[in-house]
Amino acid sequence: MGVDIRVENLNAWYGPVHTLHDVNLHIPANHATALIGPSGCGKSTFVRCLNRMHETNPAARAEGKVLMGELDIYKDATPVEIRRRVGMVFQRPNPFPTMSIYDNVASGLKLNGFRKKRVLDEVVERSLRQAALWDEVKDDLKKKSGASISGGQQQRLCIARALAVDPEVLLMDEPASALDPVSTAKIEDLIFKLKSQYTIVIVTHNMQQAARVAENTGFFLMGKLVEFAATTKIFTNPSDKRTEDYITGRFG
Amino acid sequence: MSALPVRSRYVASFVTLRRSVTNNLVTGVAIVSTALVLVPLVAILGYLLYKGASSLNLAFFTHVPVPVGDPGGGMANAIVGSAAILGLASLLGIPLGIGAGVYLAEYARGTWMGAAVRFTADVLNGVPSIVMGLAAYSLIVAKQQHFSGLAGGVALAIMMVPTVARTTEEMLATVPNPIREAALGLGIPKWRTVLSVSLRTASPGIITGCMLAFARVAGETAPLLFTAFGNQFWSFDLNQPIAALPLQIYVYALSPYDEWHRLAWAGALVLIVMIMASVTLVRIFANRGALKGGH
Incomplete structure (x- = not known):
């Protein structure tokens, strides 16, 4: 089951550049939350702070408080522990090219030392079914490379891989922006189904997508969270002028 | 109004002509260069095959060298010795080189230390091979007071490290x-x-780098001159002087005896075939587990 995320006074820097300014936000559990905003507004940086991927860049640092349920992820845990509980799906599908489809899904468990074959088999099947990919790949699980299937299938494979470690939160950084409309629709269907079991945070440039999948939406601009509210409110009756300008296409 | 299109058509046809002439010229230069590189390579291989194959027989692979004047004899001990020295060099040099490459690519990117290690590796790559022999001589032979296969292996290992390290780094950078x-x-x-x-x-690129390093040191004579030293008899002890194909070829080719010249040709042929065979074997072995597709 998912947990809620409470962000308090989160600031982030890349070298001398201050990319996130005092973000305060409460992301409810088992819902999908969309983050929108123009390129470079800090929404990707924000989600990367939620699983501490931000700090894999040596020049980057973050300050503030992020509570995942009861857990203060910057104080009470290591990045590796956090990332096992927070799955991430990236903008471009990034399956491991040297691994089979099966090994891609099992990698989170296998590379952390888990070897029980029967359990792995179950997890791989369950995760691929959850990602709606099982029927398309079940005959080639160990024969084909994770990079040999189509882009849309690769992205669902990456979702299955993230689900296999049984996370509580799923972060998606523009998961459909490199995909065609049919594959995009499949990913959106998935988000819709998965959000009852996981807390989903999705960054998107596509406002219709945000409207379709997310209960809540946050609007970022120049490193600040301008507005956070129910998706219907953001798109029909935003309280901030800048949000209105953005969603009506006056800039960005 | 009407003058401009005519002029531009003229300019266009001139540009097209110039481009196609340049294109053909550059392609021609590339083809000639390739031929110039290939001709000596094929000539050497062909001549080696012609000279060496006629001297090859079973005894070459099963007998040790015989004294001058005695007919027959082979280089069995040198083949085994070369295999042992190269095995030792790979065992030491490849893990060390890969380790250094991983450090450079994954841990020391953009650091002062990384730049220093990279620079050192590049300098080490340009050091003449006989200097590597001298290093191993002073590190091991001078201390132990005797020549040994171990010293030869270490000399070749030091030569392998920079090549392996830099290719590993470059291949990791492409991930x-x-x-x-x-x-x-x-x-x-x-x-x-x-x-x-x-x-x-x-891994495919790293394996190629290791094979290149291996093939390069497999033919080295200079670093072995005062480390492995050579041996006319069977020796399996890496702590003793040991025979090696390049050394044996060197000694035989410089001798005044026709019989030894014949054997040197055969030795050179065997050395090249051994290098090609081991490189091919590693490739086949490395490709066995590969999956369909990929990139």
């Missing part, structure tokens, strides 16, 4: 960062990510 992030994002520790994801993704 797209999103793939590393995918692994880190699953909560896989960095050391595991480097071993099971980065290195594995870069």
Whole structure:
């Protein structure tokens, strides 16, 4: 089951550049939350702070408080522990090219030392079914490379891989922006189904997508969270002028 | 109004002509250069085959050298000795080189220390091979007071390290960062990510680098002159002087005896075939587990 995320006074820097300014936000559990905003507004940086991927860049640092349920992820845990509980799906599908489809899904468990074959088999099947990919790949699980299937299938494979470690939160950084409309629709269907079991945070440039999948939406601009509210409110009756300008296409 | 299109058509046809002439010229230069590189290579291989094959017989692979004047004899001990020295050199040099390459690519990117190690590796790569022999001589032979296969292996290993390290670094740099992030994002520790994801993704290129380093040192004579030293008899003890094909070829080719010249040709042929065979074997072995598709 998912947990809620409470962000308090989160600031982030890349070298001398201050990319996130005092973000305060409460992301409810088992819902999908969309983050929108123009390129470079800090929404990707924000989600990367939620699983501490931000700090894999040596020049980057973050300050503030992020509570995942009861857990203060910057104080009470290591990045590796956090990332096992927070799955991430990236903008471009990034399956491991040297691994089979099966090994891609099992990698989170296998590379952390888990070897029980029967359990792995179950997890791989369950995760691929959850990602709606099982029927398309079940005959080639160990024969084909994770990079040999189509882009849309690769992205669902990456979702299955993230689900296999049984996370509580799923972060998606523009998961459909490199995909065609049919594959995009499949990913959106998935988000819709998965959000009852996981807390989903999705960054998107596509406002219709945000409207379709997310209960809540946050609007970022120049490193600040301008507005956070129910998706219907953001798109029909935003309280901030800048949000209105953005969603009506006056800039960005 | 009407003058301009005519003029531009003229200019266009001139540009097209110039481009096609340049294109043909450059293609021609490339073809001639390739031929110039290939001709000596094919000539050497062909001449080696012609001279060496006629002297090859079973005895070459099963007998040790015989004294001058006695007919027959072979280089069995040198073949085994070369295999032993090269095995030792690979065992020492490849892990060390890969380790250094991983450090450079995954841990020391953009650091002062990384730049220093990279510079050292490049300088080491340009050091004449006889200097490597001298280094191993003063490090091991002078201390132990006797020549040994061990010293020869160490000399060749030192030669392998910079090549292996730099190719490993370059191959790891071609692994797209999103793939590393995918692994880190699953909560896989960095050391595991480097071993099971980065290195594995870069492995075809790294294997090529190792094979290049291996092939280069396999034919080296100078570093072995005062380390492995050579041996006319069977020796399996790496702590003693040991025979090696390049050394044996060197000694036989410089001798005044026709019989020894014949054997030197055969030895050179065997050395080249051995290098080609081991490189091919590693390739086949490395490709066996490959999956369909990929990139």
